[in-house]
Amino acid sequence: MIDLEVPRKFRPLVEQARGMAEEVFRPISRKYDLAEHEYPRELDLVSAVIDGMSSSGVGQGAGASSSTRAKDDEHEGEVAAVGSGRKHAATKEVRNGSNLSSVLSILETCRGDVGLTLSIPRQGLGNAAIAAVANDEQKKRYDGKWAAMAITEPDTGSDSGAIRTTAVKDGDEYVLNGEKIFVTAGERAELVVVWATLDKSLGKQAIKSFVVRRDNPGLKLVRLEHKLGIRASDTAAFHLDDCRVPAEDLLGDPEIKIEGGFGGAMQTFDNTRPLVAAMALGLTRASLDTTTELLAKAGVTVDWDRPAYAQSAAAAKLLQMEADYEAAYLLTLRAAWMADNGKPNSMEASMAKAKAGRTCVNVSLACVELAGATGYAERELLEKWARDSKILDIFEGTQQIQLLVVARRLLGMSSSQLK
Amino acid sequence: MATTPTLADRGQRLGLRLISKAGGLPVMADPKVRGRVEKILSRGAHSGFKAQVAVGRAFKQSKGNGSAARPGPAKRRGIFDLTPTEDQQMLQSAARELADDVIRPAGAKADADRAVPADVSDAMQEMGLGLVGVPEELGGIAEERSAVAGVLVLEQLARGDMGITVSQMGTAAVATALALYGDAGQQATYLPHFTGDEPVAAAALALQEPQPLFDPFALTTTAVAQGDSLVLNGTKAIVANADRAEIFIVSAMHEGVARLVVVEASTEGVTLEDDPAMGVRAAHTGRVILTDVAVPRANLLGTADDHRDAVRRGRLAWAAAAVGTGQAVLDQVITYAQERKAFGEPIGQRQAVAFMISDIAIELDGLRLAVLKAAARLDSEADPQLIAQSVGEVRALTSTYAAQIGSAAVQLLGGHGFVKEFDNERWYRDLRGAGVLEGTLLV
Numbered sequence: 117m118i119d120l121e122v123p124r125k126f127r128p129l130v131e132q133a134r135g136m137a138e139e140v141f142r143p144i145s146r147k148y149d150l151a152e153h154e155y156p157r158e159l160d161l162v163s164a165v166i167d168g169m170s171s172s173g174v175g176q177g178a179g180a181s182s183s184t185r186a187k188d189d190e191h192e193g194e195v196a197a198v199g200s201g202r203k204h205a206a207t208k209e210v211r212n213g214s215n216l217s218s219v220l221s222i223l224e225t226c227r228g229d230v231g232l233t234l235s236i237p238r239q240g241l242g243n244a245a246i247a248a249v250a251n252d253e254q255k256k257r258y259d260g261k262w263a264a265m266a267i268t269e270p271d272t273g274s275d276s277g278a279i280r281t282t283a284v285k286d287g288d289e290y291v292l293n294g295e296k297i298f299v300t301a302g303e304r305a306e307l308v309v310v311w312a313t314l315d316k317s318l319g320k321q322a323i324k325s326f327v328v329r330r331d332n333p334g335l336k337l338v339r340l341e342h343k344l345g346i347r348a349s350d351t352a353a354f355h356l357d358d359c360r361v362p363a364e365d366l367l368g369d370p371e372i373k374i375e376g377g378f379g380g381a382m383q384t385f386d387n388t389r390p391l392v393a394a395m396a397l398g399l400t401r402a403s404l405d406t407t408t409e410l411l412a413k414a415g416v417t418v419d420w421d422r423p424a425y426a427q428s429a430a431a432a433k434l435l436q437m438e439a440d441y442e443a444a445y446l447l448t449l450r451a452a453w454m455a456d457n458g459k460p461n462s463m464e465a466s467m468a469k470a471k472a473g474r475t476c477v478n479v480s481l482a483c484v485e486l487a488g489a490t491g492y493a494e495r496e497l498l499e500k501w502a503r504d505s506k507i508l509d510i511f512e513g514t515q516q517i518q519l520l521v522v523a524r525r526l527l528g529m530s531s532s533q534l535k
Numbered sequence: 536m537a538t539t540p541t542l543a544d545r546g547q548r549l550g551l552r553l554i555s556k557a558g559g560l561p562v563m564a565d566p567k568v569r570g571r572v573e574k575i576l577s578r579g580a581h582s583g584f585k586a587q588v589a590v591g592r593a594f595k596q597s598k599g600n601g602s603a604a605r606p607g608p609a610k611r612r613g614i615f616d617l618t619p620t621e622d623q624q625m626l627q628s629a630a631r632e633l634a635d636d637v638i639r640p641a642g643a644k645a646d647a648d649r650a651v652p653a654d655v656s657d658a659m660q661e662m663g664l665g666l667v668g669v670p671e672e673l674g675g676i677a678e679e680r681s682a683v684a685g686v687l688v689l690e691q692l693a694r695g696d697m698g699i700t701v702s703q704m705g706t707a708a709v710a711t712a713l714a715l716y717g718d719a720g721q722q723a724t725y726l727p728h729f730t731g732d733e734p735v736a737a738a739a740l741a742l743q744e745p746q747p748l749f750d751p752f753a754l755t756t757t758a759v760a761q762g763d764s765l766v767l768n769g770t771k772a773i774v775a776n777a778d779r780a781e782i783f784i785v786s787a788m789h790e791g792v793a794r795l796v797v798v799e800a801s802t803e804g805v806t807l808e809d810d811p812a813m814g815v816r817a818a819h820t821g822r823v824i825l826t827d828v829a830v831p832r833a834n835l836l837g838t839a840d841d842h843r844d845a846v847r848r849g850r851l852a853w854a855a856a857a858v859g860t861g862q863a864v865l866d867q868v869i870t871y872a873q874e875r876k877a878f879g880e881p882i883g884q885r886q887a888v889a890f891m892i893s894d895i896a897i898e899l900d901g902l903r904l905a906v907l908k909a910a911a912r913l914d915s916e917a918d919p920q921l922i923a924q925s926v927g928e929v930r931a932l933t934s935t936y937a938a939q940i941g942s943a944a945v946q947l948l949g950g951h952g953f954v955k956e957f958d959n960e961r962w963y964r965d966l967r968g969a970g971v972l973e974g975t976l977l978v
Contacts, residue, residue, distance in 0.1 A: 117612055117620050118683050119915075120908035124613030210616045420920075420927030421843060424934075426750045438924070439931035442908075443901025450904060453615055467897045516890075523889035526869055526896055534884050 120446060123212040126220055133221040136162060137228025137398075142497075145229040148348035149500050153340050155304065156235055156348055163237040213456035215387070219394040219448055226398025227405075230504050231348030233395065238262040240301050241388055241512075242309040245325060248384045249368040257364075258327060264305035266296040266354065274517050276311070276382075277320035281356060283312035283366075290326060290366060292334065292359040300511070302352025303340060306330050310356065314372055322372045327365040334359025345503035387455060388512050389465040393448040393472035396508040400441050400476040403501045407483040408434060410490065430486055437479045444472040463525040470518035473509035480505040591801035592735070592781055594728065599719030606670040606680050606714070609914040617907070623684050626676075629662055630691035634859075638695025645817035646961050651702045659703045664688055666730060668711030668977065673722060674730030675714065680914035682848065685711070685978030686855035686906050693859030697965040698817030700856055701975060702737075705775035705818060708852070708977035709738035712784050712845060715977075716795065716837030725782060725797070737776035741823055742786045742849065742974025745772040751786065751793065751846045751973045756825065758787035758796050760832060765789070765796060767804075767828040775975050777807050777821025785823065786842060786974070795836040795845060804828035814964030815972075840919075845977060847926040848913065852976035854906045854929045857937035857969035861899045864944040864962050868892055871948060882947075891943050898936040905929045910978060934970025941966030 122130060140162055148156050225233040234240075242263030246255065272278045281294025292312050302308060308328045315322040328335050334357050341351040363370070411417070416430045424432035448468040454461035480502040484491035491498040509515050524534050619627060641655045659665070667684050669675020677684070692700040710729040713722055728735045742751050756769025767787055774783070783798045783805075798805065808822040837845075872883030872892060882888045909925035941963040945952035952959040 117609070117614075117616055118618065118623075118907050118911050119611055119614060119616050120904065120911060121611070121613075121615065123615045210614060210618060212615050216615060418927075420923040421846065422750055422752060423748075424931060426748055426753075435927060436931050436935065439905075439928040439935075440901075442905050442925075442928045443898070443932055446904035446908060447897070447901050449615060450617060450900075453617065464900075467893075467900060470893070471897050471901055516886075519890045519893040520886070522893040522896060523883075523886075526865075526892055527873055527883045527889060529873075529883060529889075533881075534886070534889055 133224035141228025152347040215452040215455040219452040222394040223398040226395040231346035234349035241265045262305045263307040264301045266299045266310045268298040281312040292356045297353045299352040303350045325367045389469040390451040392512040393468040396472035396476035403480045403483040444475045466518040466521040476505045597723035599723030608916040627687045630688045634695030642696030665707035669714045682910040682913040682978045686910045689855040690859040693856035698815045701815045702818040708740040711977045716841040735781040737779040738782040739780040740974045741771035741774040756787040758789040764829040767825040771823040773820045775818040792839040797834040849974045850930045852978045853969045854933040937966045
């Protein structure tokens with residue numbers, strides 16, 4: 117039966133996440149935007165709350181991304197870890213599972229602050245990667261650890277199949293060498309999931325992900341970036357100098373398979389893209405809510421029934437932005453719902469990320485415009501959101517990469533045909 | 536016309552094919568579902584291929600007995616789900632077949648002729664989809680609130696052709712409005728002329744007016760009480776099938792607010808003007824000019840809230856039609872971009888082309904999901920404010936992206952899109968209308 121409302125069983129979770137956004141994140145949002153690279157101590161308490169939520173059975177997921185604690189959902193009522201990326205076998209009964217709950221809760225925390233959401237301990241994107249490709253033994257071993265994700269290199273951005281970091285087997289270890297940049301939460305995390313190739317000549321299929329302990333002497337923090345936005349979240353650059361990693365820390369299958377090897381690593385994105393879309397939705401929601409409040413004080417409100425052209429330009433703009441938000445929101449929920457129900461969702465995940473990414477940039481910039489000096493000044497958070505938003509149309513695949521993924525699926529073209 | 540019997544035969548075969556297709560499905564074991572399917576099919580058997588009654592029949596007033604019949608609200612399960620019910624899937628697949636086999640092939644000619652070939656309209660009538668908004672107890676096929684079923688059906692039909700869909704489902708809109716807002720007397724007087732053996736040739740829900748910046752809540756048409764009568768003055772524009780319609784439901788300002796009023800076409804003071812438009816030409820649009828038209832006060836249909844509800848349902852119906860036509864665009868441009876070669880390779884291999892197609896798909900799905908959400912909210916009688924916002928958003932998406940998709944449909948084919956060799960130029964014209972026009976359709 118067609119129903120696109122927030123599922124009843126997730127409403128308490130959404131309320132909790134919203135409470136955290138309003139009571140914890142918002143009040144310190146500006147503080148850590150100004151104090152870039154300073155660790156937000158308040159988040160240690162937040163993470164304790166999230167742990168408490170999960171053990172109380174309410175469900176995890178007030179934070180960004182999952183932990184390895186995810187168990188297979190035995191029954192529908194259970195909410196597994198956020199971003200655990202589990203795809204359930206298609207059953208007749210429609211289910212609302214961890215993918216949907218993650219999207220809904222991340223939306224709420226990002227309504228508070230995206231940078232802080234990305235900094236919640238043990239909820240890193242690396243955890244989603246582990247959940248997506250690790251075997252059971254590995255999942256157990258990394259349980260409760262905070263994992264960051266290291267894919268990008270100075271010369272390799274969107275083209276993640278062309279990474280140059282190498283991994284060479286040496287006895288019971290792999291030796292990693294290379295350079296990684298743009299590692300979100302790289303300084304603070306306990307583990308860094310590093311993508312490296314076993315054999316550059318074999319292309320994408322030889323790329324594997326390795327879990328590197330943050331205190332590994334071969335993993336050297338080079339610098340922390342100064343950024344346009346999401347300053348509460350640290351973005352690290354690393355050198356890997358003969359970084360020795362135990363062989364059992366290679367995630368998934370150590371063999372190079374000509375078929376589908378890279379696909380395995382890339383599958384992470386099917387699960388993380390809806391999460392990043394949800395972050396964009398949260399930020400969009402924040403911008404719209406604040407702007408709606410400010411405009412109401414200025415005497416402008418939206419009439420949903422009267423045609424947009426018969427209202428003020430500001431009201432018409434708000435109306436159109438709400439419409440785009442709604443489209444992005446529903447595309448994101450659909451992608452998560454499909455994952456929960458075992459339906460392949462690669463294209464739909466990219467559709468969600470593309471629409472949510474561009475909507476959050478367009479909306480946050482337009483909200484600054486509508487609010488004028490108040491929007492542009494640091495007195496409100498609108499200007500901060502307009503800076504934070506840009507990364508959401510970039511990481512986990514830029515707008516252009518998402519359009520490429522969608523087009524290849526629609527047209528049935530390979531990456532060599534549609535470049 | 537030599538093609539006429541062929542198309543009519545097709546219409547009949549369609550019903551039979553549905554039996555062969557659906558008959559074997561496990562859901563058909565459910566006696567309830569089977570009963571409803573049989574009902575759809577048997578309706579066709581006795582109502583198809585009857586000669587149409589001339590415009591201006593007399594509607595014998597009936598008091599009806601007891602209270603008006605209303606379909607009940609749908610009960611939510613509290614689970615996010617994009618799967619239609621079995622009943623809805625049945626209607627959807629019937630509409631899909633009709634669109635593929637009958638409507639789509641007739642689209643170009645219907646547009647050129649500004650008329651739906653009789654065989655096509657007969658085939659559609661036979662399927663009974665025009666009664667998707669009328670409850671079973673009033674002779675229709677709806678079991679509960681049917682906005683979701685309505686948008687699913689409209690989407691499929693308009694994937695075949697929007698003009699034909701508007702022409703046929705414009706009449707259905709009046710039946711749906713009577714079911715939703717009519718009192719017992721109005722339902723008893725008029726609905727048998729939609730559900731019975733001699734259905735009206737056409738009927739029209741006329742809300743649109745000609746003035747720029749038209750606001751359906753600030754009308755120039757007025758309905759002033761005089762004794763037991765209402766006297767109407769004003770002009771309604773782009774009215775589907777204006778010349779064939781036997782009943783109009785018009786909107787007019789009455790005591791300061793917009794209301795719906797039933798006006799029989801034969802009433803004195805009702806005159807018609809042709810009003811051909813950029814698109815939906817198969818619906819043969821006209822203007823309805825009301826000059827001191829006196830109707831009984833009892834012809835006021837529903838309340839001011841009901842008028843507001845009709846405006847929303849109309850916009851949602853147009854959006855659903857836009858989704859269908861948008862899907863036709865997407866399907867066609869995918870094939871074209873795969874096959875058409877330029878610079879030695881399929882044009883789809885160029886990002887400039889491929890990304891336009893991605894954008895069509897993204898905005899189309901965004902609109903489709905927003906339409907479903909709004910329809911589900913209507914069916915479950917959600918908070919009116921939530922319904923208002925949902926439909927307002929759907930309307931904004933339709934007016935922006937439907938037109939954009941229509942534009943891309945032509946652009947992607949270049950000159951071939953501009954000439955009538957393909958359907959694209961018609962889609963361009965029809966998709967502009969979907970976010971502009973008010974009323975006409977209803978879910």
